[in-house]
Amino acid sequence: MGLNTLFKALGDDTRREILRRLARGDMAAGEIAAAFDLSWPTISHHLNVLKEAGLVQDEKKGQYVIYSLNTTVFQDIAGWLFDMLGIITERQPARKGGVKDGK
Known part of the structure; x- marks a missing residue:
């Protein structure tokens, strides 16, 4: 799975709604299609x-x-997000003028 492909898939409202519905349980393709006012090819x-x-x-x-x-x-996405959060919280705030520790 590439992150670009993953985020592209998650970037659409209809696809996110399909995922929400599937989170409640498995569905036949026809059941999914019936839940939307979209054509079958879409x-x-x-x-x-x-x-x-x-x-x-x-x-x-x-x-x-x-x-x-x-x-x-x-689970992979959640792990990646937790890794990113750890990196962000470990970053030191930028210091003005490049002066460290008051020196």
Whole structure:
């Protein structure tokens, strides 16, 4: 998973809403499409972007395609965010004039 692909996927309201719905439980592609006032090709595009980013996975069950969250990617995202927060809190504030420790 590349971060650019991941953030591109998360940067769209419709895709974030699909993720919110999948967080409540797995859904068939048709159920996802029925929840939006969008064409099937548009929903299919959004699902493909989410799959490419690794945020969702799909499984064929009979005539249905069932989508679910890929929780491993969300754990990776959380880890990355915690790492970034640690780096930010470890940074020393800039000092005026380059003077350190009052010298």
